[in-house]
Amino acid sequence: MNMNLLDTDSFSFIPDLKILIIAAFFAFIITWLITSFLHFRSVVKNMPAIREQIVDLKNLIDEYRTLFPIEIFEYKGVTFRRGMHVKLTLIDKKSFVGSFVGGDSNNKICIITRQCIVTPDLGFVEELVPLENGEKN
Numbered sequence: 001m002n003m004n005l006l007d008t009d010s011f012s013f014i015p016d017l018k019i020l021i022i023a024a025f026f027a028f029i030i031t032w033l034i035t036s037f038l039h040f041r042s043v044v045k046n047m048p049a050i051r052e053q054i055v056d057l058k059n060l061i062d063e064y065r066t067l068f069p070i071e072i073f074e075y076k077g078v079t080f081r082r083g084m085h086v087k088l089t090l091i092d093k094k095s096f097v098g099s100f101v102g103g104d105s106n107n108k109i110c111i112i113t114r115q116c117i118v119t120p121d122l123g124f125v126e127e128l129v130p131l132e133n134g135e136k137n
Contacts, residue, residue, distance in 0.1 A: 061101070064117060068102035068110040075109075075128050086111060089127040090120060097131065 015023075071082040080086060080100050088096045088111050098113035107122040 060117075061112065064101050064110050064112070064119075068104050068108070068119075070103040070105075073100070073103040073109060075122070075125075078128070078130060080128070080130060085131040087127070087129045087131055088118060088120070088125065089129075091124050091126050093126075 065082075073080045082100060082102050084100045086098065086100045088098070088109075090096075096111055096113050096116075096118050098111045098118070101110035101112055103109045108119055109122065109125070109128070111118045
């Protein structure tokens with residue numbers, strides 16, 4: 001009496017290349033779905049902190065508006081208004097493209113870019129040019 005529960009002669013599992021590729025594809029999809037879900041969950045958890053940063057940025061912009069109260073500023077015959085898109089080039093050839101915030105009585109201006117806030121003295125400004133429709137020159 002042969003008591004083998006699993007008859008190995010009739011059972012052979014030799015995966016072919018097609019099955020291996022399909023299994024690898026599904027493993028990749030499942031891994032991508034899990035990591036995307038975990039990333040989305042971390043973004044949702046951090047949402048209050050992101051909102052707080054946005055509010056802080058708005059408060060910072062309002063603070064710079066009070067520090068630079070002159071809304072209409074004239075420089076080399078060109079009139080600049082608060083909110084205009086401008087290109088600022090300094091004496092050391094650094095260029096900044098951003099939004100004009102205003103000026104103050106000490107001959108300083110304020111430009112807010114995506115990366116920084118620039119407040120140079122007019123003596124260090126080589127060129128200040130208005131840009132049309134927010135172009136990125």
